[in-house]
Amino acid sequence: MVEKLIAFSMRNRFLVLLFAAGVFAYGIYSVKTSKIDAIPDLSENQVIVLTEWMGRSPQIIEDQVTYPLVTNLQGLPRVKYVRANSMFGMSFVYVIFDDDVDVYWARTRVLERLSSIGNSLPEGVVPAMGPDGTGVGHILWYTLDAPGMDLGEQRAVQDWYIKFALQNVAGVSEIASFGGFQKQYQITIDPNKLSYYKLSVQDVMRTVNANNNEAGGRKFEMSDVGYIIKTTGYLKSMEEIGSLAVKTQNSIPVRIRDVATVQMSGESRLGIFDYNGEGEAVGGIVVLRYGENADEVIKNVKAKMIEVSKGLPEGVKFNIVYDRGELIEESISSITTTLIEEMIVVTIIVIVFLFHWRSAVSIVIQIPITIAASFIILNAFDISSNIMSLTGIALAIGVIVDNGIIMSENAYKHLAVRQAELGELRKKGDTHVE
Structure with missing residues (x-):
């Protein structure tokens, strides 16, 4: 031959x-x-299922969330094994598929199974799949250099402007935010006052939920002009929350401010991000989508950052702390x-x-x-x-x-x-x- x-x-x-x-x-x-x-991608062919149930201990998360998810996901086709991790308020389930299985086929199978196990979980608990990235998908880390701006404002800029802009770059699976404070309204209830007015925590929660909503009406025509009638019911300030009436006693309303203190604060944190010992910083992690060209995506993200910088507050700029493009x-x-x-x-x-x-x-x-x-x-x-x-x-x-x-x-x-x-x-x- x-x-x-x-x-x-x-x-x-x-x-x-x-x-x-x-x-x-x-x-x-x-x-x-x-x-x-x-570096070569040697990570396992996995799909991550993330479930949040804030305020619950790891043991409760394990018994009521992680265990039902693991037992239901083990029967999927082409699954090698299922791993899980329970922590305070969160559950992580890792479904490992055979290496030759297409990752999006695997995600579809997991999504089908998740849609059928909702009754096995506590009320209000909704599992979600993680990004379609891999274990080596963190290609770029950045922080915000924002002198004079507090951590809450920096996190707001990151979550509501930068994150949405960078997620539109082709090949990016997720922009994971870190650091700072996520602003929220907090209602601190006084148990003595609650007992005095013969109220419960559930009463306060129902009041806030019922009054933080909008209702639609109908279309009203006058002089050949159509008007849409609706009620605006979303809470917009601490004063509005404090003025909500929980119940009425002897024709006198008992308001939330009578039994609790309303304040603007940050969400409870389990850790902080410190940059070079210089203090806390706010930023994000660019996660590469499965099978994409890392070098090309990094260049596109940097080009998008230049465009996004034009809309940032004065004095705020990006500080890249990890760039796989250089490597x-x-x-x-x-x-x-x-x-x-x-x-x-x-x-x-x-x-x-x-x-x-x-x-x-x-x-x-x-x-x-x-x-x-x-x-x-x-x-x-x-x-x-x-x-x-x-x-x-x-x-x-x-x-x-x-x-x-x-x-x-x-x-x-x-x-x-x-x-x-x-x-x-x-x-x-x-x-x-x-």
Whole structure:
């Protein structure tokens, strides 16, 4: 088979050169379109189910939320195992699928199962799936440099402006906010006053829920003009909350401010984000969507940040604290430099030892063609160009050159033997020798 292939190549040199040129051109295109990342994604094929039930202890979360979810999700097809973690007010369930399962197929199966287990959970508890990212999806971390702005205002800018803008970038799965205070109205109930007026905490909660709502009316026409009638009932200030009547005693309303104190404060936190020991900071984490090009997404996010900066309050700017793009550039630059140096060194050694330019060219030309063809295979198997795959290509250059040298030496040996045989026949006067 090999002999026939060699014979065919020798008889059709133009076709072989044309095929090699086509492979090289397609390889160059594959290099330009290859996904670039610093490290390979070796994370498990998983779907995360997050459930919040604030104010409950880890044991209650484990018994009433985590256990029902785990037992129901274990029966999904192509699932290897299910892991779970319960903490204060939150439950995390990790559904690990087989490696060859499409991640979006897996998310669909989990979503179907979640829609059917709502009755197994406490009232008001709704599980949700995590972002369609991976364990190495954190590609960019940033904080806000906002002198003179308190942490609550910074977090509001992050949650209601920056987050929504950056999430629109193609390839971004989620912008996870961290740090600062999430502003909220807090009602601090005095138990003595509550007992005096013979009220309960549930009475106060029902009052707030019932009065923080809007109701629609109907369309009213007057003078050929249509008006939409509705009631505006959303609470907009601490004074409005304090003025809500919980009940009426002897024709006198008992208001929330009579039994509680209403104030604006931040949501309870389980930790803080400190930046270089300089104090607390507010920022976000850019999570890469599964299967996207990390290098391209990082560049698009940075371009979007420049656009978003124009709408930030005066003096507020981005401070990038972790950028995988720099690691990608350094890794690719290092590997590229190594490849070029190896190609130059190998070319010099081959020319010096063979001392025959045609043989040297035939060997050296295999290096760029083989490297270009390697990227075709990488793209075909959806493998990113990272430090591991590029290092493997660099190490394989020696094997590529060895193959060419062995073939050249073998050809020279057979040609020399053939020339010697022809010389002997000529000396003997064989007239049929050509």
